[in-house]
Amino acid sequence: MRHQKIALVIMAVLFALAPLAVYPVFIMKVMTFALFACAFNLLIGYGGLLSFGHAMFLGTAGYAAAHSAKVWGFPPELAILFGTGAAALLGVVTGLLAIRRQGIYFAMITLALAQMIYFYYLQVKFTGGEDGIQAVPRGTLFGFIDLSNIWAMYYTVLVIFLGGFLAIYRVIHSPFGQVLKCIRENEPRAISLGYDTTRYKLLAFVISATLAGLAGATKALVFQLASLTDVHWTMSGEVVLMTLLGGLGTIFGPVVGALIIISMENYLAQLGAWVTIVQGVIFVVCVLTFRRGVIGELASFLKKPL
Amino acid sequence: MTEIFGIPTQALFGQLLIGLINGSFYALLSLGLAVIFGLLNIINFAHGAQYMLGAFCAYFLLNKWGLGYWWALVIAPIAVGITGVIIERTMLKPLYKLDHLYGLLLTFGLALVIQGLFRNEFGSSGLPYPITKELTGGHNLGFMFLPTYRAWVIVASLAICLATWFMIERTRLGAYLRAATENPQLVQAFGINVPRMITLTYGFGVGLAALAGVMAGPIYQVSPQMGADLIIVVFAVVVIGGMGSIMGSIVTGFGLGVIEGLTKVFYPEASNTVIFIIMAIVLLIKPAGLFGTQK
Numbered sequence: 001m002r003h004q005k006i007a008l009v010i011m012a013v014l015f016a017l018a019p020l021a022v023y024p025v026f027i028m029k030v031m032t033f034a035l036f037a038c039a040f041n042l043l044i045g046y047g048g049l050l051s052f053g054h055a056m057f058l059g060t061a062g063y064a065a066a067h068s069a070k071v072w073g074f075p076p077e078l079a080i081l082f083g084t085g086a087a088a089l090l091g092v093v094t095g096l097l098a099i100r101r102q103g104i105y106f107a108m109i110t111l112a113l114a115q116m117i118y119f120y121y122l123q124v125k126f127t128g129g130e131d132g133i134q135a136v137p138r139g140t141l142f143g144f145i146d147l148s149n150i151w152a153m154y155y156t157v158l159v160i161f162l163g164g165f166l167a168i169y170r171v172i173h174s175p176f177g178q179v180l181k182c183i184r185e186n187e188p189r190a191i192s193l194g195y196d197t198t199r200y201k202l203l204a205f206v207i208s209a210t211l212a213g214l215a216g217a218t219k220a221l222v223f224q225l226a227s228l229t230d231v232h233w234t235m236s237g238e239v240v241l242m243t244l245l246g247g248l249g250t251i252f253g254p255v256v257g258a259l260i261i262i263s264m265e266n267y268l269a270q271l272g273a274w275v276t277i278v279q280g281v282i283f284v285v286c287v288l289t290f291r292r293g294v295i296g297e298l299a300s301f302l303k304k305p306l
Numbered sequence: 307m308t309e310i311f312g313i314p315t316q317a318l319f320g321q322l323l324i325g326l327i328n329g330s331f332y333a334l335l336s337l338g339l340a341v342i343f344g345l346l347n348i349i350n351f352a353h354g355a356q357y358m359l360g361a362f363c364a365y366f367l368l369n370k371w372g373l374g375y376w377w378a379l380v381i382a383p384i385a386v387g388i389t390g391v392i393i394e395r396t397m398l399k400p401l402y403k404l405d406h407l408y409g410l411l412l413t414f415g416l417a418l419v420i421q422g423l424f425r426n427e428f429g430s431s432g433l434p435y436p437i438t439k440e441l442t443g444g445h446n447l448g449f450m451f452l453p454t455y456r457a458w459v460i461v462a463s464l465a466i467c468l469a470t471w472f473m474i475e476r477t478r479l480g481a482y483l484r485a486a487t488e489n490p491q492l493v494q495a496f497g498i499n500v501p502r503m504i505t506l507t508y509g510f511g512v513g514l515a516a517l518a519g520v521m522a523g524p525i526y527q528v529s530p531q532m533g534a535d536l537i538i539v540v541f542a543v544v545v546i547g548g549m550g551s552i553m554g555s556i557v558t559g560f561g562l563g564v565i566e567g568l569t570k571v572f573y574p575e576a577s578n579t580v581i582f583i584i585m586a587i588v589l590l591i592k593p594a595g596l597f598g599t600q601k
Contacts (some may be wrong), residue, residue, distance in 0.1 A: 050407045073417075074421045097586050100593040104406055105545060109589065112542040115583035123575060233538060237414060244411065276422035283415025287408050288397060 003304050007252060008169070011283065015158055019263040024154045025222070026299040030262050031161040037242040037254030038168050039211035044240075045249030046172055047204040048184030049099075052107040053114025054212055054239050056094070058123065059231030061213030066226035067126055068132040076139040076147055080217040082158070086215020088173060088206060090117075095205035096182050099198060111233060118231045132227030136220055153280075160218050166210050172205060180204055234276075243281055247293030252306050256294050313571055319450035325567020326560065327456055327525060330463035331357075333519050333559025335540045337467055338514035340549045344487045345507045348398065348409025353540070355420040355531025356512045359386045360519025361528040362424065375438035375520075375553070382520045383513035390512030394505045417534075424530035428449055459521050466517065467556045473550050483507065542585045542586025548598015558596060 018027045036058055043049045065083030068074040074082060096110045121127045128134070139149035147153045171177050183190045184195050190197050220226045229235060237262065246257025262280075267273045285295065292300060299306040342350045350356075363385055364378035368393045373381070393416065401408045415567060437455045444453040474480035486500050494500040519533070526532055547558030562581050570577040588596060 046437045050410070052410075064526050066515075091563060097589050100589050104343075107407070107410055108349065108541040108545055109585070111538055112545065112585055115538045115542075116579045116586075119578040119582075123578075223475040227464070236417070240411065273422045276418050277426070280418030280420075280422060283418065284397065284412055287412040287415065290319070290402065291404075 003302075004169075004251060004306065007306060008165075008187070010197070011252065011255065012162055016045070016155075019151075019154055024150055025068060026262070026266065028154060028157045029219075029224045030259050031157050032215045032222060032252075033239075033262055034255040034258040035161050035164045035218075035240065036203035036212050036215035037206045037239050037258045038165055039215065040239045041243045041248065041250075041254045042168050042171065042211070043204055043208040044243065045253075046177060046180050047201060048182065049201065049205070050103075051098070051110040051205075051208070051236075052210075052240065053110035053112075053117075053177060053236050055233065055235035056114040056117040057087040057091060057212035058216035058219070058235060058239075059226070059228075059281050060090050060117065061216035062226035062230050063121065063127055063133065064158035065217035066136040069125075069139060069221065070133060070136050074139075074219055075143065076141050076156075079139070079221065080214070083217025083220065084210055084213040087216065088210040091206040091209025092202075094207065095202050099201045099205060108233070111236065114231070114236055118233070120230070121231055122173040125230075130228065132225055132229075133220075134225055136224040136226065138221050138224065140150070151167045157218055157222060160214065164214050164254075168211065172251065176200070177224070178204070196207070197244040228237060238279070240288075241283055242294075245282060245290075245293055247296035247306075248291075249297070250293065250295040250306055253293050260294070311600050313359045315449050318571055319573045320402050321567040323450070323452070323456060324570070325564040326460050327563070328566060329560035329563020330460050330561075331522060331536070332540055332543045332563050333467050333556045334514055334518040334521075335536070335541045335581075336512040336547065336555045337470055338518075339540065339544055340552060340555045341470070341514075342508055342511035342548050345483065346398065346402070346509065347406050348401070348413065349406075349541075350508075350511065351413035351463055351537070352412055352417040352420065352536030353395075353413075353512075353515050354535075355417040356515040357519040357522070357536070358389065358528075358530060358533040358535070359420065359426065360516025361435070361523040361532060362477060362524050363516065364520040365433055365528045366437065375413075375441075375524075378520045379517065381518040386519075387509040387513030390508040391505055393512075394508040397503075398508065398557060421530055421534060424562050426531055430529065430531060432529035432532070435523035435528050450527075459525065460523065462516070464560075466514070467559075470514070471552045471556065479493070505595035522601070539581055542581050544595075545563075546581075546585050546588045546595060548595020553598040554595070554597025 015031065025126070033214050040051065040054050043051055047206060048145035061083035064086035065079040068082045068251050069076065069079035092114045097113065098106055101109055122129060138153060141156060145156070146158060171221070178282065179190065179195055179200055183195070183200055187197055218231060242261045243254045246255065247253030264278065265275055268278060284286065295306050326599070335357060339350060339353055360382045363382035364375070367373040367378045367381060397412060398409060401412060441458050442457040444451055444468065468526065474483060482493065482498055482503065486503055490500050522532065543558055543562055546562065547554045565584070566577060566580055569580040575585070
């Protein structure tokens with residue numbers, strides 16, 4: 001466990017110092033996606049449940065935060081809280097439906113539910129349809145930190161990211177996390193030991209949805225925009241890709257995966273459809289030859305779980 | 307003008323027809339998915355992309371070599387089916403011993419690559435594919451106008467679905483297939499080449515998708531994205547029907563198409579989401595799906 005804590009400190013310091021060298025908005029984007037991917041990884045990596053609809057939580061929280069900040073004039077802390085809460089609520093409802101089936105069906109159901117949510121947001125008025133909710137005010141955090149200042153915003157995002165990351169770290173190492181791993185490895189055995197596996201899976205789903213929502217709400221404030229992109233199935237695919245590339249079921253993998261994918265998109269942005277093609281190729285290569293991902297390979301090289 | 311429930315019959319039957327057409331494609335695609343899933347235990351996420359490949363194949367045949375619709379109906383499924391065989395042999399095969407989710411991820415990646423390549427080449431707008439001259443025109447049935455091509459699509463896909471059902475449920479080959487679905491090791495021990503059967507099954511399922519694509523070309527245009535959103539609806543159809551039975555996929559496919567069409571008449575706002583809502587309800591009442599059995 002010690003080396004994980006050391007790695008955690010290194011990561012925190014790197015992110016704290018990164019804006020000295022790199023464009024801060026880019027790092028903020030990486031951090032929100034890293035949190036999103038970590039939340040997703042909690043479900044697949046530790047619960048063995050592949051959700052193909054996690055974009056619905058990211059997008060819902062984004063819309064809720066953006067709407068509450070822009071139309072209702074919520075301060076940023078409440079807007080983020082409101083967005084996260086909306087995602088958590090959606091997580092409860094969709095989770096109750098999705099955990100009724102396992103494995104491949106679970107993936108298809110989450111994908112279909114997310115598509116339903118997408119069409120809903122496409123039609124309702126408050127989301128602004130194709131335009132999205134633009135010019136969302138960042139506001140002043142707790143009434144005295146002006147988030148229109150890029151540094152204030154940056155370190156707020158850093159705190160949220162580290163907070164979310166620590167929460168996931170804590171969940172993974174808690175007795176709850178151990179039971180979750182047990183369910184992933186052998187569900188009938190977990191049931192025979194007296195665990196109500198459905199309840200554990202639902203709770204894992206809701207925690208994952210909530211933290212994905214936290215990422216989405218933060219993202220909406222950072223970019224001052226909530227749009228359909230965040231709810232579309234391509235976004236759900238992207239978070240799967242980040243986690244797969246970084247390493248399924250590793251603690252730091254999703255962060256590395258998010259960093260690589262976001263950087264790649266940044267460099268390839270002007271090439272249009274090539275981004276999709278490269279993403280597809282990474283998927284294929286990862287599944288065929290690189291299933292442990294970057295951090296998974298590193299961990300097996302160091303012989304220590306990361 | 308005559309009305310039923312305050313809706314002009316023209317509109318009602320028009321939407322019913324569109325519903326049946328959509329249902330034809332749902333049935334063909336979910337049938338292919340079910341056949342593939344039965345033997346390979348993977349969900350073929352590339353199914354939508356392969357449906358699109360079928361449509362493009364027909365488009366190329368017509369515009370590059372002047373081979374018309376009837377040729378396309380034969381050549382496109384075989385050509386796309388062969389690419390499916392290659393994919394199975396080179397990429398899916400190593401994954402069978404792993405978690406089934408990897409098959410899903412791999413085919414998702416393939417779908418992104420295929421769709422991305424075509425979008426790069428042809429943009430997002432659709433290309434027209436003319437209706438072959440034997441099937442142009444239509445009949446006035448008194449209460450509605452029935453275009454010949456649309457009637458053909460419904461009849462043809464129904465026939466293909468039933469033929470597939472017959473092959474799987476009533477022939478010796480189908481019996482091998484069903485046996486291999488239950489217990490591949492045992493079937494192999496009886497001297498049947500199961501790996502080859504798996505390969506051909508994937509090719510067949512993919513071919514069905516391509517066939518649906520050829521038939522869809524003249525109705526919706528030929529475009530790189532034509533399969534991307536459709537496949538998600540088909541997933542919902544598969545969840546509703548349950549993948550246990552071939553007949554189940556056919557009935558659910560057509561049925562949901564009709565329900566979607568009727569929703570367009572009575573409550574258009576929900577027409578995009580109605581299938582997903584039905585899926586949620588079915589999950590609450592019968593989680594294994596209408597025709598499925600929970601393992």
